[in-house]
Each structure stands twice: as C-alpha cells, then as structure tokens.
Amino acid sequence: MAKIGVFTCWCGENIARHIDVERVSKAIESLPGVHCSMNYKYMCSEPGQSLIIDQIKSLGLTGVVVASCSPHMHLKTFRAAAQLAGVNPYMVEMANIREQCSWVHADKEEATAKAIELIRISVEKLRHNRPLQPISVPITKKALVIGGGVAGIQAALDIAAAGHEVILVEKEPSVGGKMAGLSETFPTLDCSQCILTPRMVEVNQHPKIRLMTYSEVEKVEGYIGNFSVTIRQKARYVDVNKCTGCGTCWNGCPNKRIPNSFDFNLGNRTAIYIPFPQAVPARPVIDSSRCIHFKNGKCGICEKNCAAGAINFNDEDKLITEEVGAVVVATGYQLYSIGKEQSNPNLSGYGEYGYGKYKDVIDSLQFERLISASGPTGGEPKRPSDGRVPQKIVFIQCVGSRDNAKGVSYCSKICCMYTAKHTMLYKHKVHDGEAHVFYMDIRSGGKKYDEFVRRAIEQDGALYHRGRVSKITEEEIDGVRKLVVRGADTLTGKPVTVEADMVVLACAMAPTDGATALAQKLSVGYDEYGFLSESHPKLRPVETNSAGVFLCGACQGPKDIPESVAQASAAAAKVLVMFSQDHLTREPEIAHVDESLCAACCACVQACPYEAISIEEIVDRKGNHVKNTSRVNPGLCMGCGTCVAVCPSKSIDLEGFTEEEVYAEIESLLS
Amino acid sequence: MEYQEYQLRETAAKLLEEEKANVVIGYGLSKTGKVVPVFITRPEDAQKLVWNSECHQNLVVFLTRPEVKRLGKPAIVVKPCDARAIVVLANESQIMRHEVYVIGMVCEGVNEDQGRPSSRCAICYGHYPQNVDQVIGEAEDAPKDLSKEERRKTGKYQRIEEIKALPPDERLAYWKREFSRCVRCYACRQSCPLCYCNRCVADKNRPARIPTSASLQGNFAWNILRAFHLAGRCVSCGACSAACPAGIDLNLINLTLANAAEEQFDHLSGTKVGALPLIGTFSESDKEDFIR
Numbered sequence: 001m002a003k004i005g006v007f008t009c010w011c012g013e014n015i016a017r018h019i020d021v022e023r024v025s026k027a028i029e030s031l032p033g034v035h036c037s038m039n040y041k042y043m044c045s046e047p048g049q050s051l052i053i054d055q056i057k058s059l060g061l062t063g064v065v066v067a068s069c070s071p072h073m074h075l076k077t078f079r080a081a082a083q084l085a086g087v088n089p090y091m092v093e094m095a096n097i098r099e100q101c102s103w104v105h106a107d108k109e110e111a112t113a114k115a116i117e118l119i120r121i122s123v124e125k126l127r128h129n130r131p132l133q134p135i136s137v138p139i140t141k142k143a144l145v146i147g148g149g150v151a152g153i154q155a156a157l158d159i160a161a162a163g164h165e166v167i168l169v170e171k172e173p174s175v176g177g178k179m180a181g182l183s184e185t186f187p188t189l190d191c192s193q194c195i196l197t198p199r200m201v202e203v204n205q206h207p208k209i210r211l212m213t214y215s216e217v218e219k220v221e222g223y224i225g226n227f228s229v230t231i232r233q234k235a236r237y238v239d240v241n242k243c244t245g246c247g248t249c250w251n252g253c254p255n256k257r258i259p260n261s262f263d264f265n266l267g268n269r270t271a272i273y274i275p276f277p278q279a280v281p282a283r284p285v286i287d288s289s290r291c292i293h294f295k296n297g298k299c300g301i302c303e304k305n306c307a308a309g310a311i312n313f314n315d316e317d318k319l320i321t322e323e324v325g326a327v328v329v330a331t332g333y334q335l336y337s338i339g340k341e342q343s344n345p346n347l348s349g350y351g352e353y354g355y356g357k358y359k360d361v362i363d364s365l366q367f368e369r370l371i372s373a374s375g376p377t378g379g380e381p382k383r384p385s386d387g388r389v390p391q392k393i394v395f396i397q398c399v400g401s402r403d404n405a406k407g408v409s410y411c412s413k414i415c416c417m418y419t420a421k422h423t424m425l426y427k428h429k430v431h432d433g434e435a436h437v438f439y440m441d442i443r444s445g446g447k448k449y450d451e452f453v454r455r456a457i458e459q460d461g462a463l464y465h466r467g468r469v470s471k472i473t474e475e476e477i478d479g480v481r482k483l484v485v486r487g488a489d490t491l492t493g494k495p496v497t498v499e500a501d502m503v504v505l506a507c508a509m510a511p512t513d514g515a516t517a518l519a520q521k522l523s524v525g526y527d528e529y530g531f532l533s534e535s536h537p538k539l540r541p542v543e544t545n546s547a548g549v550f551l552c553g554a555c556q557g558p559k560d561i562p563e564s565v566a567q568a569s570a571a572a573a574k575v576l577v578m579f580s581q582d583h584l585t586r587e588p589e590i591a592h593v594d595e596s597l598c599a600a601c602c603a604c605v606q607a608c609p610y611e612a613i614s615i616e617e618i619v620d621r622k623g624n625h626v627k628n629t630s631r632v633n634p635g636l637c638m639g640c641g642t643c644v645a646v647c648p649s650k651s652i653d654l655e656g657f658t659e660e661e662v663y664a665e666i667e668s669l670l671s
Numbered sequence: 672m673e674y675q676e677y678q679l680r681e682t683a684a685k686l687l688e689e690e691k692a693n694v695v696i697g698y699g700l701s702k703t704g705k706v707v708p709v710f711i712t713r714p715e716d717a718q719k720l721v722w723n724s725e726c727h728q729n730l731v732v733f734l735t736r737p738e739v740k741r742l743g744k745p746a747i748v749v750k751p752c753d754a755r756a757i758v759v760l761a762n763e764s765q766i767m768r769h770e771v772y773v774i775g776m777v778c779e780g781v782n783e784d785q786g787r788p789s790s791r792c793a794i795c796y797g798h799y800p801q802n803v804d805q806v807i808g809e810a811e812d813a814p815k816d817l818s819k820e821e822r823r824k825t826g827k828y829q830r831i832e833e834i835k836a837l838p839p840d841e842r843l844a845y846w847k848r849e850f851s852r853c854v855r856c857y858a859c860r861q862s863c864p865l866c867y868c869n870r871c872v873a874d875k876n877r878p879a880r881i882p883t884s885a886s887l888q889g890n891f892a893w894n895i896l897r898a899f900h901l902a903g904r905c906v907s908c909g910a911c912s913a914a915c916p917a918g919i920d921l922n923l924i925n926l927t928l929a930n931a932a933e934e935q936f937d938h939l940s941g942t943k944v945g946a947l948p949l950i951g952t953f954s955e956s957d958k959e960d961f962i963r
Contacts, residue, residue: 597870601763607951615764628764646951648900649868650875663878 002033002127005061006119007052009043009068011098016041018102020112024067027116033127035059044074049081056085063091063126067119069098088131090588090656095122117669124668128661132588137635139225140325141579144169146217146518149177150561151553151568152330153199158572159328160208164579167322168203169231170213171514172262174279175200177332181262181276181365183372183379185561186421187452193278193374200280214285216514218319220521223612223636224548225325225584235315237286238272242310245282249302249311250274258290260376264366266384267376272302272311276374286311326548326575327522329532330568331515333554335363335507336400336407350399350406352471353505359385360483361472361503364418371425381429383502385481390433390501393426394485395419396469397439400508408508408529413558415506416443420453422504423462435462436498438469438487446560465489465496472503509558522549523610531557542571546610547586547638550574589656590637591644593630597651600628604643604652612636613643675776675808676722679748682774682805684717686746692772693743696733698726708733712742720748722807727781727789729910731756731864735765746772750781751800752791755906755941756864758802762946763904765867775800777808783913790922791909793827802944830920831927850890852917855883859897859921862914865904872896894924902928903949906941 006028010016021039028037036055040048043066052064064087066078071094079089097115105111141164145156148170156168168175179185180200182192203209212231219230238249253270260267262275269275271291274284292299293313303311337355355361360383362370369375370382383390397415400407416439423435442464444450456462469487476482482499489496511530519526523546525533532555535543542550550571553564578584591604595618605613616631630652632643641654653659683695697720699709706725710733711717731753733739749757754775761768777799780792798813800806822828834842857873860866872880873893881896882889898921905925912922932938935958938949 597868599765599868601765601867601948603763603948603951606948607953648872649870650872650880651868651870659880660878667878 003035003060003062004033004065004123004126005052005055005059005063006031006034006037006065006067006123007043007048007055008037008039008097008115008119009048009066010039010041011043011068011102012041015068015098015102015115018105018108018111019097019115020108023112024097024115024119028119028123031120031123034123035061043068044077049077052078052081053085056082056087061087063087063093063129065093065095065119065122065126067095067097067115067122070094070096070100090132091126091129093122093126093129095119121665121668125661125665128658128664129656130658132655135586135588135590135634137223137225137584137586139578139582139584140227140323141165142167142322142324143326143328143575143579144217144227144229144322144324145328145330147177147330147332147553147555148172148175148203148211148213149330149332149553149564150179150196150199151332151564152177152328153196153203154565154568155328155330155552155572155575156203156209157199157206158569159575159579160206162572162576162579164208164576166206166209167229167231167324168209168211169215169217170211171216172275173214173236173273173283173285174275174281175203175211175213176276176278176280178334178365179561180278181264181372182368183375184421184425186417187446187448189421189424192372197278197280200278204280211281212320213281215320217518217521220327221611222323223610223633224586225578226635227324227327227548229322229324229327231320231322233318233320235288235317236283237288237291237312237315238284239310239312239315240281240283242308243283243306244308244310245274245284246307248305248307250284252301252305254299254301255290255292258287263369263376264363266362266366266369278374286313326550326578328550328552328568328571328575329518329522329524329544329555330551330553330564330571331512331518331555333509333558334512335365336510337507350505353396353399353469353503354472354474354483355505358472358474358483358503359383360390360474360481360501361505364415364422364504364506367422367504368418371422371429379429381426381502388480388501389430391430392434392436392498392500393423393502393504394469394483394498394500395422395435395437395504395506396485397437397506398468398508399505401506402440408510410508410529410558411443412506412509413443414509414560416441416453417446417449417560419504419506420444420456420462423456424460427460427462435460436485436500437462437464438467438485439464440466440468446562466491467496475499509554511555515555522546524549524551531555542567542574545638548578584635586634587639588634589639589654590634591632591639591641591652591654593632594651594653595629595631597649598629599649599651600630601648602630603646603648604630607642607646609640609642610636610638612638672723672779676720678807679722679774679776680717680720682807683711683720683746684714686772687711687714687717691744692746694739695720695746695748695774696730696739697748697774698722698728698730710739710742722748722776724780724782726750726776727783727791727913729753729756729862729864729908731760731908732862732910734760734771734864735867744770744772746774748774748776749800749803750776750778751797752778752795752906752908753864754800754803755796756908758941758944758946759865759904759906760867761944763865763948768944773803773805775803775806777806777810777813779813789909790827790912790920791907793825794822794907794926796822796907796939801942827922827926828930831923831930834923835927846891847887849919850894851887852919853885853890853894854917855885855890855893856916858914858916859911862910863901864908864910865901865906866897872900894919894921897921898924898928899950901925903932903936903938904940905929 025037025039083089095118156166215233218232221228255271259265260269272286288294373379401412444453467488467490485498516530524544552567552571618626686692695711699719701707881892
C-alpha cells in the first residue's frame with residue numbers, strides 16, 4: 001500500500017504569487033494514497049529537505065511527490081534527500097508547478113486549479129512506480145582523443161599525466177593543428193610555435209600516449225566506458241619506425257611544385273614531404289596522387305636515397321580497432337571559403353571582394369603564414385602576386401560572420417583580436433606601412449584583450465574605419481597593381497577609398513569538413529552550421545548527450561586558444577572523473593524487453609538512435625533454438641523511448657516511464 | 672492450370688521424398704469439396720494438393736505458426752501476391768528464407784467464395800511470382816501485368832479516391848457505418864500473414880491500449896491501429912477483407928497507406944529482399960510535405 005507524501009514549494013514568490021499554495025496542499029490531502037501534504041517556502045533548501053526526510057522517517061512514507069520546479073532543476077536534489085531517508089530514489093516524482101504553471105499563468109484561480117491537477121497526476125504515476133536500482137557498467141580506462149590541435153594535445157597530455165592511456169588521432173601527417181601555422185598569438189604576442197611545439201613533442205614521447213597521425217576514425221561502436229573504435233591509418237608509404245627524419249628524401253624529390261596545404265597554398269612542397277619543418281612526428285608521407293612513381297612506376301629517387309630503407313611503395317591503409325572508455329572530440333575549425341564556391345548552400349559568399357580572383361586578396365590564415373618565421377616567405381610580408389612588400393594593407397573583419405544575408409549569423413569571436421594582432425605584426429615589420437581595418441564592432445572581451453586592441457590603434461597606429469567594404473577592384477596605378485577598396489566610414493558618414501597593396505579577409509570560422517560525419521558516428525548532436533552540441537551550455541559545457549563523449553575546442557563553436565585549452569583540460573577532468581571509478585553507475589530509466597512476448601520483428605533495432613538494441617537468440621539447456629528476441633544494452637540505452645513507440649506489440653517498455661505509469665497519469669487527468 | 676496442378680504434385684512428392692522439406696503447405700479439398708489449406712507430410716499424400724481458381728487464401732500466414740513450425744522444414748505454395756509476404760517475413764527476421772522452399776504459382780487470378788473474383792486480383796501487381804525457389808507455370812500463360820498507372824485506374828483505386836474526395840464528416844460517417852459492423856472477432860488479424868506478434872497489443876491489459884469490447888470507439892481504435900501496424904508492410908494480399916465476416920473492406924485502408932508508402936517513399940512492400948522497415952527507418956531526405 002502506497003504511503004505518499006506531497007511537498008509543495010513556494011519557490012519564494014515564484015510559485016506562491018500565482019498559486020494558492022495552502023489551498024493546493026489542502027486539496028491534495030484527500031487523494032488516495034496521500035498520507036501527508038505540506039508546503040514550505042524553499043523546499044530545495046536545507047530546512048525544506050529536512051522536512052521531507054523527517055516526514056519519510058516519522059510516517060514511513062514509500063514515495064514522495066515534490067511540487068516545485070522542473071525536474072531538470074532539482075530532481076537529483078530530491079532523489080538524494082529521499083535516498084538519505086531510506087526511500088528508493090526512483091519513488092520520487094516531481095510536479096512542475098513553476099515553469100509549467102505559475103510562470104505561465106496570470107489568473108491565480110486557474111493556476112491553482114491547474115497545480116492541483118498536475119500534482120494529482122504525479123501522485124497517480126507514483127502509485128504505479130516501481131523501485132529501480134542503478135545500473136553498474138565496467139569501464140575501460142583508456143581514452144581516445146580525436147584531433148591533434150592545441151585542444152586535443154592538451155586533453156591528451158592531461159589524461160596521460162593522470163596515468164591513463166590515451167590514443168591521439170590526427171588526420172594530418174603532423175599534430176599541431178591550426179595553431180602550428182600561426183605566427184604570434186594575442187594578447188601577449190608570444191610565438192605560437194615556441195609555446196606549441198614542445199607540447200607536440202611531448203605527446204609524441206609520452207609513454208602513455210599512442211600518437212596516430214595521418215589517421216581517421218572510421219567507426220565507433222559500443223557505449224560509455226566500453227567503446228570499440230576502428231581507426232583508419234592511411235598509407236604513409238614511409239616506415240615510421242625505420243625512418244630517421246633525415247630529410248634526404250624530400251630534399252631529393254624532383255616534384256617540387258606542389259601547393260602546400262599547410263601554408264594554405266602560398267608555398268610549395270615536394271611529393272614526399274613533411275608539412276612543416278617542426279612537424280611531429282618528423283616523418284614524411286608520400287602524396288600518392290602527385291608522386292611520379294605512382295603515376296608511371298618510375299622515379300623512386302627517394303627509395304634509392306633512403307639509407308634507412310624506410311620507403312615502402314606497397315604500403316596500404318590499415319584498420320586498427322581499439323577499446324576505449326571515453327572519447328574527446330577536438331576536431332577544431334576551418335575558415336569558410338568566402339567568395340569561392342560555397343560548400344554550405346546557405347552562404348552566398350562575397351564575390352565582390354575578389355577572393356580567388358585577385359592574388360593579393362588573402363584570408364587571415366594565409367596572412368598568418370606570410371608573417372610567420374616558419375612560413376613560405378620566412379616571415380617577410382610579401383605579396384603573393386609579385387613578392388613586393390605591401391605598403392598598405394586593408395583588413396576586413398566580419399567576412400561571413402554576423403551576416404544573415406550572405407554568411408552565418410554568429411560572431412566568429414576571434415577575428416577582432418587577431419586582426420588587431422595582424423596590424424601590429426605588420427607595423428612591426430613595415431614601420432612606414434599603413435594598416436587599415438574595416439570593422440562592424442570591436443569585440444575584445446577578455447583579460448588584457450581590449451588593452452591589446454587599444455595598443456594596436458594608439459601605439460602602432462592601425463587605422464580603424466567603422467564600416468563595411470562594398471567592392472574591391474584591381475587597378476593599375478602608377479605602374480603598380482593595386483587593390484582599390486571602396487567602403488564607408490559610418491562614424492564620419494563619408495565613403496572611404498583605399499588603394500591597397502594587399503587585402504586580408506577575416507573569414508568566419510566553420511567546423512572542419514567531416515565533423516558532422518564524425519558526430520553521426522558518435523551520436524553527438526550538431527547545430528545548423530555543423531558545430532557540435534554540448535549537453536548544457538552552462539552546466540555541462542564539455543559533455544555531450546552521448547554519454548562518455550566529450551568536446552573541446554572550436555569544434556563546439558568559435559573559440560580562441562586560451563578558451564580551447566581551458567575546455568580541453570575541462571574535458572580531460574571529466575574523463576578522469578569517469579576513470580576514477582572501476583564501474584560506472586547509470587540511471588536505470590532505460591528500455592526493457594519482455595522477452596517472452598517479443599516477436600523479434602527488429603522494428604526497435606532499426607528505430608534506436610543509439611544502436612542499443614540487438615537481436616539475441618534464446619536457446620534451451622541443450623542449445624536448441626527456442627526463439628529470437630530483441631535485447632537492450634543497458635550501457636548504451638539513453639531512455640529516449642523511441643523503441644516503445646515503434647514496437648507493435650508493446651513488448652518493450654521504458655523503466656520509470658512504463659506504459660502503466662504513463663496511462664495512469666493520462667487516465668487520472670481524464671477522470 | 673491442370674498441368675500446373677500435376678507439376679505441383681510431382682514437385683511436392685519429390686521434395687518430401689528427398690527430405691528437402693518435411694511439410695508442404697498447400698491447397699487441398701475438404702470433405703465438402705471446398706478448397707482448404709492442407710499440410711502434406713508424406714510423399715504419397717502429394718496427390719491431395721490442388722491448384723485451381725478457388726485457391727485464394729494466403730497460406731503464408733501458417734509459416735509463423737508454432738504448430739506448423741513443429742512439423743519441420745516447410746515448403747509452401749504461393750501466388751505472386753503471397754510471395755511478397757514471404758519477403759517481408761524474411762526482412763523482419765520472422766523466417767530464415769533459406770529454410771523455406773517457396774513454390775511460386777503463375778497465377779491467372781483467383782475467386783473468393785461463390786465464384787466472386789477476389790478483391791486482391793482487382794489490384795494485381797503481377798501474375799508471375801518473384802523471389803521464389805521454383806516457379807510452376809509458364810509466363811506466357813499469365814495475363815498481362817498492369818502498369819502502375821493502369822492499376823491506379825482500377826475500381827479499387829477509384830473507390831479510394833471517391834472516399835478521399837468526401838468531405839471529412841461524410842468520410843467519418845462512412846467509416847462509422849463500416850466499423851459499427853465490426854464484431855472484434857480478429858479474423859483480420861488471424862488471416863494476416865504479417866500479424867505474427869506473440870501477444871497482440873489488442874490483448875494487452877496492463878494498461879489496455881484499446882477497449883476490448885465491440886464498441887464503435889474501440890472498433891475505430893482497433894482498425895486504425897491495425898492499419899498503422901501494417902503501414903509500409905501490407906502486401907495487399909486481401910486476406911483480411913476476405914476473412915471479415917462483417918464484410919468490411921479493410922484492404923481499402925491498407926491500400927491507402929500502401930499507396931502513400933509508394934508515392935512518398937518509393938517503398939512497395941515485399942518487392943525488395945533486405946528492405947528495411949519503412950516505419951522505424953529515418954533519413955534526412957525523408958519527405959515531410961504530407962505532414963500537415
């Protein structure tokens with residue numbers, strides 16, 4: 001026989017202003033199964049919880065209904081309180097009389113009547129509830145980090161520092177990501193390579209980290225604590241164990257004029273190459289699409305020159321399967337290719353800026369390479385068209401960002417800062433040069449960030465124009481090809497025309513290609529632009545809705561280096577919390593199959609978005625086939641209930657939200 | 672047809688003799704001379720098999736019955752429309768396709784009782800059986816198959832269009848009239864080759880999903896629920912319409928949903944081996960324009 005206590009919360013004034021809490025308590029008292037009905041100003045506070053605990057103990061309650069806020073807010077709180085008093089936590093129900101009642105109704109009479117109804121259906125459900133036990137799942141204490149940029153490196157190092165094994169997968173031949181290509185970093189102007197390359201070396205040398213470059217995640221199976229990941233290690237054609245990284249091969253390669261994607265095609269590389277001199281591992285790969293040997297079977301100079309015998313033209317892609325307990329996604333970003341053909345059909349692009357048409361209109365990452373000491377010009381800012389040092393550069397911010405008509409609606413967050421940095425770096429190298437910036441607003445929130453922008457304007461003399469650029473044309477002026485930038489300064493209200501030698505576009509940040517395909521493999525959500533979704537923007541910022549999968553860095557949204565690193569350490573901390581236990585406790589509110597009734601039609605297997613259901617054979621003691629049935633993997637099931645909806649015979653049910661419980665709620669509402 | 676019957680008996684006897692099958696599910700004659708299902712387990716009994724225009728029942732329904740499963744490895748006589756149900760059963764993992772020997776009859780059309788042409792033949796999808804292990808009969812003997820467009824012009828489809836064209840209240844009145852005759856005998860369910868659940872949701876009582884008594888409300892709930900359970904699965908064999916003692920043309924509902932599946936998702940149930948269930952498979956390219 002149920003002994004139910006109902007505890008109605010005032011939530012200060014939040015509930016009590018629009019609901020007559022006393023009347024609610026009184027009306028609930030007489031419901032079948034209800035043994036006590038009380039109210040208190042803040043039920044979630046210490047005295048409120050004590051009230052619940054005392055009533056459970058003194059009256060021997062078997063279940064508790066708390067009428068207060070959304071279960072998202074405090075279900076855990078009240079379940080814990082009930083457990084302290086010896087009641088199964090799943091015998092706690094919440095009636096949401098705040099978000100779904102007092103906050104949305106103005107009429108006190110009606111709101112009070114509705115609150116009574118809401119509590120009544122919760123009581124009815126609780127009368128049908130069964131005590132549930134949390135599920136325990138073992139954990140493989142090994143993590144997979146996808147993406148070897150600064151975020152991935154940080155996460156891998158942190159997890160490894162705690163003594164757990166890490167597999168770090170990077171699709172490029174070297175770790176380092178976008179940061180490895182940057183010149184200096186804001187707001188301190190410390191050299192990007194100087195702070196990153198030691199960490200790149202560290203991931204390669206760490207005994208607990210297995211670094212897999214030139215590799216991609218092919219398939220992910222399993223569930224939190226027990227993932228099985230298949231990684232495709234692309235054919236490198238170089239035996240990394242034999243290779244010493246001496247460089248004879250790439251220095252001898254006759255195919256020298258291949259655009260280097262690490263330099264965003266501003267510089268060249270050979271067919272056998274390392275992307276940049278500080279690459280980790282310092283082992284080359286052969287680009288089989290450009291190598292002469294793969295075209296006609298000839299050449300083979302690298303093979304002849306290699307003293308270590310590391311060249312293997314017969315190398316093939318390898319599929320490696322690894323068992324891991326947690327996955328950290330750090331796939332980073334790229335820039336929208338504004339002006340060229342758009343991969344995103346929602347972007348119309350900026351054809352009027354002539355990117356791709358005029359050689360001296362470049363994007364911000366290309367500019368980073370131009371002023372980087374390790375870049376194609378050795379750090380000298382030179383025009384891609386004729387190698388002249390530009391005397392006047394125009395930087396255009398918000399190219400694509402914050403533009404609903406042509407680009408994306410969001411702010412890319414880092415462009416204001418790096419554009420200020422670009423003007424400084426340029427002025428430090430070309431003292432008499434002019435740096436013009438066209439901007440919409442300057443967004444420089446962050447420690448020492450606004451000071452940095454002011455320094456660019458006040459000390460280094462960057463010329464800021466508040467306004468947009470309408471058109472860029474290439475014209476020959478006094479025998480020199482110039483880019484004529486026509487824009488407006490909305491502060492003076494006058495048109496501005498700058499005859500520039502070079503234009504740098506601060507293009508919007510976008511998730512890397514393939515990020516959404518990876519998200520689908522991991523059952524992680526993503527937004528309309530392809531940025532991966534965190535579980536809760538404030539309270540669970542590095543978790544995803546796929547248990548055991550964590551996010552960090554720019555794959556989740558535009559971010560600068562400090563934020564990416566902070567998030568990476570946060571993700572690592574979440575992984576370490578998981579790994580601090582031998583078993584995982586999971587909520588028992590998951591699907592359950594009545595195997596005697598299941599006809600094994602597989603409807604649920606198809607419908608399950610988490611691939612948590614499989615068909616299993618039931619055999620008798622002699623091993624004879626009795627029947628097939630679907631079975632839910634408790635580690636994988638997220639309790640969404642899609643399977644219940646598609647099951648024709650309703651042989652599958654969701655614990656904690658059983659058909660019986662839900663029907664009881666509906667029937668009580670209709671009675 | 673007589674030669675087909677001769678071939679069928681020879682085939683059945685051989686299958687049983689060679690133990691390629693332990694039971695042949697086919698058509699035979701009752702003591703009163705009516706065509707009824709027979710389960711032949713001995714080669715000498717193969718002579719009892721018949722094949723004529725009265726063989727309208729869909730025998731596939733027996734493949735999933737436990738009492739038939741106990742007879743051993745089955746061979747089954749199917750018409751082209753019935754054969755589609757076998758494909759669905761295999762797709763839904765109810766049978767292991769290689770464990771069933773399917774004898775497909777080239778079909779010239781069948782009659783229901785009293786010589787009335789079967790309603791399924793009005794919308795015939797093809798006279799030559801597909802996805803079977805052996806075909807009995809010659810393709811050239813069969814009438815020409817209707818194209819999709821020609822099928823849409825048949826009386827059955829015209830009837831659907833007529834009902835769909837009715838104003839909502841008249842349409843509701845029509846179905847109220849039809850469903851008020853339903854006695855909830857569940858003959859539709861029992862005759863359906865795709866209603867194979869161990870426990871039908873109509874028999875669920877904690878909680879009861881649909882009222883069990885033959886009230887109009889419960890009848891609506893049952894018939895609509897059954898239609899949805901068959902959406903994208905029904906092969907339009909017409910067994911339910913033929914079995915209904917109240918004479919409700921249930922196939923009208925199923926056919927409407929089958930049309931929707933064909934028009935919206937290019938999904939014709941039972942024509943593709945290994946097809947995934949239409950309901951329960953989601954794709955980003957799924958059409959949504961029919962959701963109003």
